[in-house]
Amino acid sequence: MGKRRPLVAGNWKMNGSRSESAALLDGIKKGVSSASKAEVAVCPPYIFISLAAKKLSGSAVAWGGQNLSVHKSGAYTGEISGAMLKDYGCTYVIVGHSERRTLYGENDALVAEKYGAAQAAGLIPILCIGETLHERESGQTETVVARQLDAVLDKHGVGSFRSAVMAYEPVWAIGTGKTATPAQAQEVHRFIRHRMEAQDKTVAESLRILYGGSMKGSNARELLAQADIDGGLIGGASLQAEEFLTICRAAD
Numbered sequence: 001m002g003k004r005r006p007l008v009a010g011n012w013k014m015n016g017s018r019s020e021s022a023a024l025l026d027g028i029k030k031g032v033s034s035a036s037k038a039e040v041a042v043c044p045p046y047i048f049i050s051l052a053a054k055k056l057s058g059s060a061v062a063w064g065g066q067n068l069s070v071h072k073s074g075a076y077t078g079e080i081s082g083a084m085l086k087d088y089g090c091t092y093v094i095v096g097h098s099e100r101r102t103l104y105g106e107n108d109a110l111v112a113e114k115y116g117a118a119q120a121a122g123l124i125p126i127l128c129i130g131e132t133l134h135e136r137e138s139g140q141t142e143t144v145v146a147r148q149l150d151a152v153l154d155k156h157g158v159g160s161f162r163s164a165v166m167a168y169e170p171v172w173a174i175g176t177g178k179t180a181t182p183a184q185a186q187e188v189h190r191f192i193r194h195r196m197e198a199q200d201k202t203v204a205e206s207l208r209i210l211y212g213g214s215m216k217g218s219n220a221r222e223l224l225a226q227a228d229i230d231g232g233l234i235g236g237a238s239l240q241a242e243e244f245l246t247i248c249r250a251a252d
């Protein structure tokens with residue numbers, strides 16, 4: 001971390017009741033001051049976004065969605081558009097999370113479309129990329145990460161990353177308690193930044209690349225100390241205010 005403002009974002013995934021969400025939002029809001037160096041955001045399930053908007057507006061905590069439709073509006077039962085998220089004050093939206101890619105068949109082309117739809121709606125996409133265990137063990141980490149990144153770069157150009165955030169989430173580290181070592185994570189973060197640098201040095205230097213995958217209070221500090229890790233995308237550990245706030249403080 002250095003010149004870039006760190007971002008710690010909680011991805012709640014499909015968790016929590018209305019009352020639990022309210023309590024979590026209150027707890028996080030109380031622990032984050034506008035003076036903190038790190039930026040903090042939460043991405044609750046769609047149905048709790050209006051609650052987040054109500055609780056967090058005027059606070060130092062931003063909020064966002066976990067997914068969006070590629071379409072603007074129309075007959076797409078069950079879908080939510082970028083404009084709807086924007087209308088509820090979302091700053092961010094997660095795009096291409098590995099769970100969307102593997103469980104819901106989102107391929108690189110669709111993820112690139114969603115990235116564009118997010119920006120068209122005035123949202124900042126948090127673009128997730130990362131390799132599976134099999135891909136890592138067969139030495140394909142860089143090939144996979146490059147392919148996922150290039151799908152978006154080729155379609156939207158390097159300039160689009162001026163208003164985007166990236167998240168490197170090794171699939172084998174998500175929800176497994178198995179965190180990438182700081183050196184393993186840094187190596188891939190460096191690789192991503194280098195690839196951007198080849199196209200635009202300024203964009204590469206200002207781009208925030210978050211790490212995600214079993215990040216928690218006890219390992220955040222050493223991950224965040226790496227030169228190219230600019231924050232975290234937190235799953236499980238974002239569901240408890242104190243644990244999440246410990247990570248936010250480590251990023252400060």
Ligand code: 13P
Binds near residue numbers: 169213234
């Ligand atoms: P965990 O922190 O639960 O491993 O999840 C990471 C993640 O997928 C964040 O998007």
